[in-house]
Amino acid sequence: MKIVVPLKQVPDLVEDLELNDDGTGLDYEYLKMKLNEWDDHALEEAILTKEAGDAEVIAVALDGEDVDKMLFTALAKGADKAVKITGANPYAGNHEMAKVLANAISGMSPDLVLVGVQSAGDSDGWLAPLLAAHLGMPSVSVVTGLQVSGNTVTVHKEYSGGIMAEFDVELPGVIGIQAARQTPRYAPVSKVRQIQQSATIEEVAAGDLGDVVTSTVEEMKHPEKGGGAKMLSDVEEIVEVLKEKGVA
Amino acid sequence: MGDILVVAEHLNGQLDEATFELIGMANGLGNTVVALIGGTDEMVSQLGAASKVVKVDAAADFNPESYGAALGAVADAVNPQVVLTTGSSMGMELANSLSAQKNWPLAVAATGVSANGSVKAQAALFGGKIIATTDLGSGPCIVAVVGGSAPADAGRKEGSPAVETVDAPAGAGKVHFKKLIMPESADVDITTKDVLVAIGRGIGSKDDIEVAEELAEALDAAVAASRPIIDAGWLPKSRQVGKSGLKVKPKVYIALGISGAPEHLEGMKNSSTIIAINSDKNAPIFDVAHYGMVADLFDVVEELTEALD
Numbered sequence: 026m027k028i029v030v031p032l033k034q035v036p037d038l039v040e041d042l043e044l045n046d047d048g049t050g051l052d053y054e055y056l057k058m059k060l061n062e063w064d065d066h067a068l069e070e071a072i073l074t075k076e077a078g079d080a081e082v083i084a085v086a087l088d089g090e091d092v093d094k095m096l097f098t099a100l101a102k103g104a105d106k107a108v109k110i111t112g113a114n115p116y117a118g119n120h121e122m123a124k125v126l127a128n129a130i131s132g133m134s135p136d137l138v139l140v141g142v143q144s145a146g147d148s149d150g151w152l153a154p155l156l157a158a159h160l161g162m163p164s165v166s167v168v169t170g171l172q173v174s175g176n177t178v179t180v181h182k183e184y185s186g187g188i189m190a191e192f193d194v195e196l197p198g199v200i201g202i203q204a205a206r207q208t209p210r211y212a213p214v215s216k217v218r219q220i221q222q223s224a225t226i227e228e229v230a231a232g233d234l235g236d237v238v239t240s241t242v243e244e245m246k247h248p249e250k251g252g253g254a255k256m257l258s259d260v261e262e263i264v265e266v267l268k269e270k271g272v273a
Numbered sequence: 274m275g276d277i278l279v280v281a282e283h284l285n286g287q288l289d290e291a292t293f294e295l296i297g298m299a300n301g302l303g304n305t306v307v308a309l310i311g312g313t314d315e316m317v318s319q320l321g322a323a324s325k326v327v328k329v330d331a332a333a334d335f336n337p338e339s340y341g342a343a344l345g346a347v348a349d350a351v352n353p354q355v356v357l358t359t360g361s362s363m364g365m366e367l368a369n370s371l372s373a374q375k376n377w378p379l380a381v382a383a384t385g386v387s388a389n390g391s392v393k394a395q396a397a398l399f400g401g402k403i404i405a406t407t408d409l410g411s412g413p414c415i416v417a418v419v420g421g422s423a424p425a426d427a428g429r430k431e432g433s434p435a436v437e438t439v440d441a442p443a444g445a446g447k448v449h450f451k452k453l454i455m456p457e458s459a460d461v462d463i464t465t466k467d468v469l470v471a472i473g474r475g476i477g478s479k480d481d482i483e484v485a486e487e488l489a490e491a492l493d494a495a496v497a498a499s500r501p502i503i504d505a506g507w508l509p510k511s512r513q514v515g516k517s518g519l520k521v522k523p524k525v526y527i528a529l530g531i532s533g534a535p536e537h538l539e540g541m542k543n544s545s546t547i548i549a550i551n552s553d554k555n556a557p558i559f560d561v562a563h564y565g566m567v568a569d570l571f572d573v574v575e576e577l578t579e580a581l582d
Contacts, residue, residue: 148398183517248402253559261580270525
């Protein structure tokens with residue numbers, strides 16, 4: 026079977042997020058980017074599925090800063106092929122990204138598309154169901170753990186309060202991954218370097234997107250500070266608070 | 274102003290609290306119509322704060338495919354200006370499905386909605402570090418709202434409004450609901466504790482959880498955690514606080530190394546007193562905490578445990 030995993034880079038939230046001059050988005054020029062952690066889980070689940078049976082894993086990403094490194098890392102982790110989509114905006118919203126990915130992925134005839142359920146900057150929806158709609162495939166999101174059996178994938182979808190629902194999804198299908206069965210593996214730098222010298226990244230053009238439904242972010246700002254926590258300076262003060270609340 | 278269509282959510286035969294939050298919000302925007310897919314008459318009798326209920330007879334258990342198709346049929350019948358869904362695992366599926374079916378713009382992670390001419394949604398993005406305002410135009414459009422963004426009481430009223438029934442469309446039939454899986458019974462019920470010591474990514478390693486456990490012991494508290502700790506397998510799912518975990522309201526919630534992503538805040542922001550300790554002075558947790566300290570959590574916890582002994 027063929028499993029396609031779209032990978033997306035997002036700002037590292039440990040860093041300060043600078044805004045652009047007109048305050049309508051992030052200033053990506055100085056941002057440190059990293060692989061969206063949910064995509065990392067989707068990739069891990071794809072590789073685990075491959076290891077449990079017989080599958081080809083294709084990592085796909087929109088061209089952008091440091092994308093080659095991200096794709097070589099995916100290969101080092103166990104993906105069989107890496108594809109880069111050129112001529113598209115890597116910071117686009119999910120409606121646009123879904124269309125770009127659908128153009129590129131439909132020709133690959135995947136049996137299963139595994140997508141990170143969300144990413145930190147999502148403002149216009151989830152990628153998995155939007156991509157599924159363009160590909161004409163069924164989809165289920167917020168999935169932890171899946172099992173492929175013949176032409177069906179059995180998934181566990183999370184609800185609140187620790188409740189889950191089990192669904193059978195007829196393939197081909199798109200699954201939004203919340204968490205892989207195990208912590209995503211790590212690829213040592215030496216292995217990534219080695220892959221970088223031997224492997225190649227295929228390139229495909231984004232193609233015509235036609236009309237994309239957009240919602241316009243008209244303003245971004247940092248949350249207002251103040252009115253928040255009363256800042257304490259030593260442990261004594263914490264003890265005082267705990268005593269005041271009657272719990273210490 | 275056109276109608277505001279609120280998509281009711283239910284699980285295990287119970288309407289979700291978030292449904293009432295949405296109805297309260299919708300009543301502030303215009304005439305509220307509730308879409309109830311696969312619900313019961315008993316649920317209808319709780320929707321008195323809406324002006325009308327559009328009901329689709331469908332399986333009682335949520336299915337993203339068939340419920341999505343049903344919502345499409347309801348949207349055709351109602352022709353709303355704004356559709357409000359919850360931001361949950363179910364609500365998000367429906368919001369995305371409807372946006373894809375109708376080509377209507379969608380804003381997610383919303384904490385507020387206004388509709389003065391154009392519809393605007395406010396959202397907390399990038400782990401709560403950025404507040405964004407999205408312009409969705411004059412409608413129709415869809416907004417998925419984060420749980421706890423509005424008081425539920427404003428939208429809760431006994432009495433059955435007028436009910437219209439819409440036929441369930443066939444749908445593609447490629448997603449099959451099998452069963453609900455209930456959580457395993459927990460060794461500790463974190464929803465009943467007066468004090469919770471909650472740990473996040475900042476704890477660093479599984480072995481270091483011991484430090485939090487010692488503090489919890491000194492306070493007769495339980496150790497709870499944010500999602501990354503559960504995903505790493507360091508603590509059982511029954512200890513998870515947040516959107517897909519449990520909602521807690523202890524007297525005191527001590528957040529150690531928890532940045533305060535919106536998904537976590539959804540589960541604990543109603544705690545009576547929140548004390549946050551984090552090394553990042555810009556961590557969003559400090560915006561909801563009552564008391565905060567910018568420090569290395571291990572230094573603080575060790576000293577605090579000693580002081581309490």
